[in-house]
Amino acid sequence: MRKTVKWVLVALVGITVTTIAPARAQDEAGTPEVVVPADVPTDARPLTGDFNGTGRDTIFWYSSTSVDRRWQGKPDSSFAEMEPSLAGADYAPFTGDFNGDRRSDIFLYGPGARTDAIWYGRTDNAYDQMPATQVGNFNAVLPGDFNGDGRTDIVWYKPGATVLWRALATGGFAAPTSLGVTNPYKPFVGDFNGDRRDDIFWYRPGPDADQIWYGKADFGFTRAAIEVGGTYVPLAGDYDGDERTDVFWYKAGPGQDYTWFSTTAGFRSVKFTAAGQYKPFVGEFNGDQRSDIFWWGPGAARDVTWFGLANRLFRAGPDISA
Helix, strand or coil: CCCCCCCCCCCCCCCCECCCCCCCCCECCECCCCCCCCCCCCCCEEEEECCCCCCCCEEEEECCCCCEEEEEECCCCCEEEEEEECCCCCCCCEEECCCCCCCCEEEECCCECCCEEEEEECCCCCEEEEEECCCECCCEEEEECCCCCCCCEEEEECCCCEEEECECCCCCECCCEEECCCCCCCCEEECCCCCCCCEEEECCCECCCEEEEEECCCCCEEEEEECCCECCEEEEECCCCCCCCEEEEECCCCCCEEEEEEECCEEEEEEECCCCCCCCEEECCCCCCCCEEEECCCCCCCEEEEEECCCCCEEECCCECC
16 A cells, blocks of 8 residues: 655655565674573563663563563674563553653553552663652553653643643653543654654554644644555654654555655655564664664564664664564
């Protein structure tokens, strides 16, 4: 299915074809070393963030039934296993830099009335744990620095009851601000126009209309209509390193995938093919300032990494096993 981009003022769509079938990759020195010896639980929920300030993301494999494994990204595009953690069960965790110290943190959100906590990342690979409280159940949680002050704010999304938490310089969050969102979406966050403020992409799978809300310094949003035809899993990341967020639209199994590369005038659409059934996620694992995709196949399925390149292509990383 062809995807289209429709802007209120400007339309820019270029189509090229690129195919990368996930496959074993060899580096220039020969067969890559397998540096991650242990499997992760099949129920794991991967979180990515630069928790220790190295400039490379760690994968925090959160599990509600087992210990949480941690894989540190390395400059050679492999991973080193760190000591495991134990966050506990029944959380829906997400990450952000909530205190603005340029290290990622983990918000352990317990849907409903469960007690919440924030784990603040430290340079020694440990965490400072602080209590937090958010009561209720939400369709999605959207962490992002919407006003560009260096601290991650949170939009708690539920149709008819969506609120914004503004992160404060003194720590914690300001009183919730209501946002008028009533329609069902599968939203996600990125800095699509490169102004160093995060934006919200309100995506509705299928033929329904979509929107992008562009963050403003006063915590307001500038709204623009956009159209995404089809049902996909969106993977937001800066794959070409131009400081604007791109979107990889993944269709599990057979079907055409696309990457929308952000430009100064909208998006440029490029065809890609990622063959197979995966639970993919995005991180910046090798420290080159470009986002990468981890194609995770829980269980016995083989896992693959794609590392973003400046020429708007990807290269496959060393062989791994998750």
